Every structure is written in C-alpha cells, then in structure tokens.
Amino acid sequence: MEDLNFNEASSSVMDIQIDSPVWKEYKKVSVTDFGAKAEEGCCNEAAFQRAIDYCKQERVAELTVPRGVYPFLNGNHPVFDGLRDFRFNGGGSEFIFSTVSAYFTIRHCERAIFQDFIVDWDWETGQLASIGQVQAIAEDGSSFDLCFPEYDLVPEALAIRTMNAMNPRTLTPGCELGREINGNLFGKISVMSNNIVRVELPRHESFHFLKQGQTYIVRHYIYDANAFELHGNQHLRMANVTIYSAPGHAFVTTGDQHHWALEHCRIIKRPGTTRCISVTADGCHVSNSQGYFIIENCDFSYNGDDCLNIHDNSVQGFERFNETTIRLSRVQGWRNPFGSGDPIEFRNTDLSPAGITVSIASVLWDERNQHCTIEFESPLPSGLSNQSILFNRRYNSSNYIVRNNFFHQNRARGILLHSGNGLVENNHFYMNQGSAIQIECGAEARWAEGFGVENVLIRNNLIENSDVNHWNMAVIYMGVYLEQGRTCYPVFNEIRIEHNTILNCPQQAIYASSCRRVFIRDNAIMNSNAGAVKTDSDGDENCVPNRDYYQGSLMVSHCRDIFIENNRRLATIPTTADHIYIEPDTSTNVSLSNNTGFERKEAGEVNTWQQAR
Template identity: 65%
Template sequence: MERVKDDDTAVSMSEISINVPTWSGYKRVSVADFGARSEEGYCNGKAFQNAIDYCKRERSSELVVPSGIYRFYNGNHPRFEGMLDFQFDGGGSEFIFSTVKVFFTIKNCVRTIFKNFTVDWDWKSGQLASIGQVREVASDITYFDLHFPEYAQVPDDLNIRTLNAMNPLTLSAGCELGREFHANHFRNISRQDLNTFRIALSNPEDFRFLNPGQTYIVRHFIYDANAFELKSNQHLQIEHVTIYSAPGHAFMASGDQRHWALRHCRIVKRPGTTRCISVTADGSHITNSLGYFMIENCDFSYNGDDCLNIHDNSVQGFERIDDRTISLIRVLAWRNPFALGDEIEFRNEDLSPVGITGRIAGVEWNKAYNSCTLTFEKPIPAEVSERAILFNRRYDSGNYIVRNNFFHHNRARGILLHSGNGLVENNHFFMNQGSAIQIECGSESRWSEGFGVSNLHIRNNLIDSCDVNHWNMAVIYMGVYLVKGRTQYAIFDRVWIENNTIINCPQQTVYASSCRRVYIRNNAILNSNAGRLKSYADGDENGVLHREYYQGSLMASHCNEVWVENNRRLSTVATTEDHIYIDYATSTNVNLLNNIGFN
C-alpha cells in the first residue's frame, strides 16, 4: 500500500481537442449495396451489419444511408466495433427498433463520426410509458382507480413500473410537491373497465396524498435498453442525431471512453403524438469512463431521469479475509468494474482521505450474491476501517464542457455532477422536476457515486422554473449523502457559480455544503422561495429528510472559504423567505459582500 497526499492544485479549464478521421484515400460505401431497404416489415439488421463489417475489413472511409425509414427486428441491431478513421452518415434517415436491446453499439473505435439520423422505438409494439390519471380513491385508501386515457383498451399485461407525478395541464414531469411511487407498493391490480385499473395498496397510510385528478407518467420500461452504448472509444463525435424514444438511456458512455462529443443532438418527443416521455432513463449517462468530453448545442427533454448524469462508482464497507484480501458486497460487475492493476483509494466514512491506496492483484466475482473478492499487491494497513469507502482511481469521468444546451421538462435533474474539472456555461434549464444543477457525492446501500468535484465553473446559465417537485430544495444544490449525514470534509473544492440568472424557484436558489473555496457571485435571482414550504406531512420521497436544514434563499453549511458577493435578488410575488443563511456552527470564513435584495 502507498500513502497519498491531498492535492489542492487548481487545474485550468481549456478546450477539449477531438481529432477527426484521417484518410489517405476516400472510399464511400452505401448500405443499399448490401440489401438495406426502407420498407415496412423488412429487417435491416443483417444488411447494415454486413455493410459495417465490410467497411471495417476494407478500411472504408464512410458508410452512407439513402434517405428513408429503416426498421430493425429480432434484436439484430447495428454494432460498430474497432472502426478506425470512419464516418457514418445516416442521410437524414429514421431507424425504428422494436426489440429491447441496445439500438447502436459503438465500441473501441478511434477517430469516428456518426451523424444525420433519427432513432425511435416502435410504440405500436408496446408503449414505453403512458399517461395515467387517478379517478377514484377509496375512503380508507385501500385502493385507487388509475385511468389510461390514451388507450381504447389497456393491455392486460401492461407493466406498471413507476408512477411519476406530472402536471395535468402541461402534461410534463413534475408538479408542486408531487410524489413518486413504485409497483412494489401494490397488493394487486384488477381491471375496472376497458382503460381503467383498480390498484390495491399494501400500506394505505403511505398514500394519504392521493386525490382524484392527479396525473402521472406511468413508466413501463426504465433501464432496459439504451439507444447508444459508447464503450472505450477515442475521438468520437456524434452530431445532428435525434432520439425520439428508447427504453433506457439515450447515450450511455463508459470504459476507456475519452475525447468525445455530442453536438446538435436532440432527445425530444416525436411530434404529432400523445407521448409523455422520450427516453425512459437519462439523456446522457456517463459512468466509469476517462472523461474529456463536450456536450454542445443539444436539446434534452422529457427524459425519464436526469438530462445528464456524470459519475464514477464507489463502494462502502468490506470484510477482511487476510491482510491483502477483502470481500465486498452490494457490488455489480457492470457498476463496479474492478480489474487487475486498478488503483484503489480508501476513504474514511466522512469521505476524507485515509492516505492509503492499493493496486489490485486479483479479482473474483460471485455474481449470484452481488459480491466480489479483491486481492491487493501489498497488505492493507490495520488502520483502514472496514467501513471505508473505496474509490477506483482507474476512472475519472471529469474534464468536460457542457455548453449552449437546452435541458427541460424531464423527470429528475437537469445536470447531475459527480466529477470535476468542468465548465457548464450558457445553458438553458427549464421545468426540470429536480434541481437544474446538482453537485453530489456519497455512499449508501442503494448506490455509491462520485469521487468529489473540484475545479467546476458554472456561469452564464438561465435557470427557469426548476425544482418543480421541491426535490432537493435548491435549483443549484451541492451536498453529500452518507449514512452519518453531512460531512465537514470539503469533498467539493474550487467551485465558481457566477453570472447566472435564476427565475421562479419554489425554495432555495443555491445550497452549498461540504465545500471550500466556493464563489457565488454576480447572479441575478428573481422570485426565489416562491413555493409553499414543505413540511413533514408532505413526506420525504423527493429526498428532503429534514426541512429545518434548509433556510433562506441562499444557504451555506459545513463549509470553509466561501464568498457570496454581488448577487442581486428581486421578488415580484409573495415569498416564504428572503435572506442569506449561513450555518456558522458548521462553517468558517464565509464572506458576504455587496449582495442586494436579501434581508
């Protein structure tokens, strides 16, 4: 084992270089030459794959698609693997999928471009989500009737996975103090009429919030199949691609994925439909990767989860087998991809450094029990607690630019950031159910994500009407989740929140904690704290466990070296709070300078 030092050196944010394909001679191939046809009922999987394989074998420069609508059946979907100096031009075509399997796999490719096409799920083969409306609630809340207005007759086998609150007027995700719940709360489901189900509840006391007229996004798929899986590519560019829907994430990036970009991509509901969702999970989910990416001029909307989620996975707790071997539980090979040679850093329960790292010499998985055994090259010092949190330092999904995007009308957060060295600028956030920007790190039984965030610039963004459900009590939220609660350790360091315009948030504009060297300045705050105060009677399904922890319009706690300056707050409606609140019991060296409009 080696001892490590805490590095507080600032890293400047620069443009990310992505290399384009290099061609000595240009060779273009068409999928039509391999039998691809824009024809109803015809499966294009074999034709497309034959064309792709030919391009790889012959080192073709470009594969083109004549404009049309191409369908894929039986899980025979395009797979691009090991492509070098290659471009795929969809020619404005649409690709329609009807099998729950990744639509496009792009793996181990170098200097490639994918552009100019649209992908969609075939909703005739099964809806990804439906609008559901509460018609009747039993007086003793033992059941409620859920009506599905889109159907002439709801299928008997409709898979009700989650119910996510939506605004019945705008039919978009979220409504004030809206609640979410899952099928595990149901005792049984029975048909009442052609498009209404009666749902019996296991714990009626937990559902006092139900009322006739409440409307929900009822998801039938969640994390089932992604539109794009991007694995271990270098210098990849995806441009002018539209995703109308998919039964999972739109873009999933992982592995040795680095130096890549999404530009002018859209995740939107198909026009002319009554769909209540685009993709059923995240717009872009980046995990256990090597970072260095850009997302620019994109439109992500109506996602079933976050528009953008950037994180690497940790795990907390282990059992010593001997001085070099430990056993881990609640781990999955895809979520915690431990491998030979990976460097593991041990952290204390409060996320502070132990000062110890070790290199993996052996990994043995027991997938049946979601556990694995790690053997290290050198002994683990006895001082390392079995409650320690493990960071796999092979991965760092940081170093990113998120610029000029529109993130809106999605079920969860606009951007969820667990990685640092980032620039988030000139984006528009609108009607996101959760925080517009959530900066987070933590470990618990459900999930453990993030290694901390340092060197992050959030500037020149417009944040309008976010945190619709009062999800995390602030439209820009910075905090940890740990078994023992907030930590004094500054897991967030060197964060600039500057020159943003924040409009119409139900609770706080900014909450900052477990941080140091944070600069909140030159922001315009209009109509903050304009929603009803959340109380214990409203429950904690949206993650707010202690309402009393959140006070004021802007708040800092568990922090050191924070500057709040030159911010202006303006209110034209009644608000519940109007001041800056500093928890001085947990904070030091907080500077408040030249702020206007706060009491």
C-alpha cells in the same frame, strides 16, 4: 487541456480537441449494397452488420444510408467495433426498434463520426410510458382506480414500474408536492373497464397523498435498453442525432472512452404524438470513463431521469478475509468494474482521505449474489475501518465542457455532476423536476457515486422554474449523502457560480455544503422561495431529509472559505424567505459583500459574527 485557474480574476477556458478522421483515400459504400431496405416489415439487422463489418475489413471511409425509414425487428442491432477514421452518415433516415436491446453499440472506435439520423422505439408494439390519472380512491385506502386516457382498451399485462407525478395541465414531469410511487409497492392490478385499472395497495404503507384527478407518468420501462452504448472509444463525434424514445438511457459512456462529443443532438418527444416521455432514463449517462468530452448545442427533454449524469462509482463497506483479501457486497460488474491493476483509494466514512491506495492483484466475481472478492498486491493496514469507502482511481470522468444546451421538462435533475474540471456555461434549464444543477458525492445503501468535485465553473446559465416539486430544496444544490449525514470534509473545492439568472424556484436558489473555496458572484435571483415551505411529510423518497432545516434564499453549511458577492435578489410576489443564511456551527470564513435585495439582518450580522469567530 487547461485547468481552470481560480486564483486569477478571469478564469481560463478549457480547450478539448476532438480529432477528425484521417483519410489517405476516400471510399464509401451504402447499406443498400448489402441488402438494407427502407420498407415496413423488413428486418435490417443482418444487412447493416454486413455493411459495418465490410467497412472495418476494407478500411472504408464512409457508410451511407439513403433517406428512409428502416425497421429493426429481431434484436441483433448494429455493433460498430474497432473502426478507425470512419464516418456513418445516416442521411436524415429514421431507424425504428422494437426489441429490448441497445439500438447502436459503438466500441473501441477511433476518430469516428456518426451523424444525421433519427432513432425511435416502435410504440405500436408497446408504449414505453403512458399518462395515468387517478379516477377514484377507496374510502378505506385499500385501492385506487387509474384511468389511461390514451387507450381505448388497456393492453394486457400492462406493467406499472413507476408512477411519477406530473402537472395535469402542462403534462410535464413534477408538480407542487408531487410524490413518486414505485410499482413494487402495488398489489393486484385488475382491469375495471376499457381504460381503467384498479390497483390494490398494501395496508402497511401510507398513500395519503393520492388525490382524485392527480396525473402521473406511468413508466412501463426504465433501464431496459439504451439507444447508444459508447464504450472505450477515442475521438468520437455524435452529430445531429435525434432520439425520439428508447426504453433506457439515450447515451451511455463507459470504459476507456475519452475525447468525444455530442453536437446538435436532440432527445425529444416525437412531434404529433401524445407521448409523455422520450427516453425512460437519463439523457446522457457518463460512468466509469476517462472523461474529456464536449456536450454542445443539444436539446435534452422529457427524459425519465437526469438530462446529464457524470460520475464514477464507489462502494462502501467490506468484509476482511485476511490482510490482503476483502469481499464486497451489493456490487455488480457493470457498475463497479474492478479489475487487476486498478488502484483503489480508501476513504474514511466522512469522505476524507484515509491515506491508503493499494492496487488490485485479482478479482473474483459472484454476479448472482452481487459479491466480489478482491485480493490486493500489498497488505491493508489492520486499523482500516471495514466501513471505508472505496474509490477506483482507474476511472476519472472529469474534464468536460457543457455549453449552449437546452435541458428541460425532465423527471429529475438537469445536470448531475460528480466529477470535476468542468465548464458549464450558456445553458438553459427549464422546468426540471429536480435541481437544475446538482453537485454531489456520497455512499449509502442505495447509491455510491462520485469521487468529489473540484475546479468547476458554472456561468451565464438561465435557470427557470426548476426543482418544481422541491426535490433538493435548491435549483443549484451542492451536497453529500452519507449514512451519518453531512460532512465538514470539503469534498467540493474551487467551484465558481457566476453570472447566472435563477427564476422562480419553490425554495432556495443556491445551497452549498461540504465545500471549500466556493465563489457565488454576480448572480441574479428572481422570485426564489416562491412555494410553500415543505416538510418531511410532504415529499417522496428522492427528497433530501430534514427539509425544514433549509433557511434563506441562499445558504451555506459545513464549509469554509466561501465568497458571496455582488448577487442581486428581486421578488415581485410574496415569498417565504429572502435572506442569505450561513449555518453558524459548521461554517467558517464566509465573506459577504455587495449583495442586494436580501433581508438586511443577515447581511448585517454575518460580518460581525465572522470576526468574533
């Protein structure tokens, strides 16, 4: 694979090759040969697994499915393990699931293709999410009434896991000053009438933002079961696969998986339904893998979280037992898969390198208490801070192409990038609740993700109406999250943002920080800063702090060697800001040239100020 060379006028385009199956002879069988039936009430788990196991044993080239609707009822869903040079041809069939476990598990397969089928949850057995609308609020703030217009009768034991604000007219995720509510905050929930429940509120929390008529996506499932769990595969293709819904992520990729692709896959709401969600979590979640993947010509929409999240997990803080042994807290094996031989790099609390990488000798897990004890092969320096951040360098989810996709109308970000060496081009982002593209790294009590991002080219994308509830204050956002705040260490390097069109964002178009050698060139920015200025009291827990700090339509801070050139801003409506802002105390060597449509005072003063520095 070619690295992006930013020292040349035109960046090279990477080439990731996914090998096709190799067949000496072509034998195929049908799932119906093993007892599968496209009949209502039929339990197809055993028949499908018999067919899959036979294909592995006999080195069958293709397993076919005659077109039909196949129910899966008992939870023992298909597992494809260790198949090579294999094709699963769904033939346009639908597979319907009603048990909370992964729909398809595909692991340790090599040169395999899965194509042409639909998966869905059986909503008759229980909805994954519902539309909820605030009917009334108690004068003393002790409760509110929530109506579920889709129901004649509210189901018994209706779980309210989260309430995510939505636009009551378009019924899409997010709205101006919308706020999310975690169901853990609620008290008793009582049925008041056929489709109205009363939710008691704790006295110590403020719910002043609740308004009569406000509409919410009420999730009953979140991260409960994924549609496809892809682990440790090589040269895998998922093609023309449609996911109407799942009680978790659509695609999850982990482990030693590399060289894989999603082609013409769709995550969409089933047509002809009143559903407010497709999958209840991410569209595609890439975590602790080996990278090298392509996502092309796909449609991801109405997800309960990010459309695409690419990251590897870190962890901050440890307790030292002796010179070679430490204990980590708030860790889980699936999230932080430490193992013998893994090289662990230690970073300072500002994400700068500590200059220490040590391999693991052994790991002892205490999953119940979310602890693990790690013994290293060599001693750790005595002066190493116990608040250091640990990167497991066994994993690297970098090297990717994300091209010609439609990411739209989802709860969180369009693309969340924690890994580098990537090409993001010709995508369409529309009505993403959060940023269209978020480049991030950080460590704190809630999250610890990313090892930094280098060599990414973002070009020729169309971004419309994103960051709809001011989630991150910019539709292209680059920043860290750390307990002590932002860092001047450039954890983001060699990033190009070129030839993109950004239309109608409530606050900034682009914000870049903790970075070096970022090129923002030839972008069209239309009606940026079109919303009211948001303050800390307006938002929800996902929004960045100190929102009144953000200034201008395009802003950089905690950075050096930044090039902002040939960008054009056009406004047809009144906006709250129209300039390029360079944070003076944290930015050095910022070059501005030939930018038009921005307030002149910033562009006129910056070059003089830079020379003075």
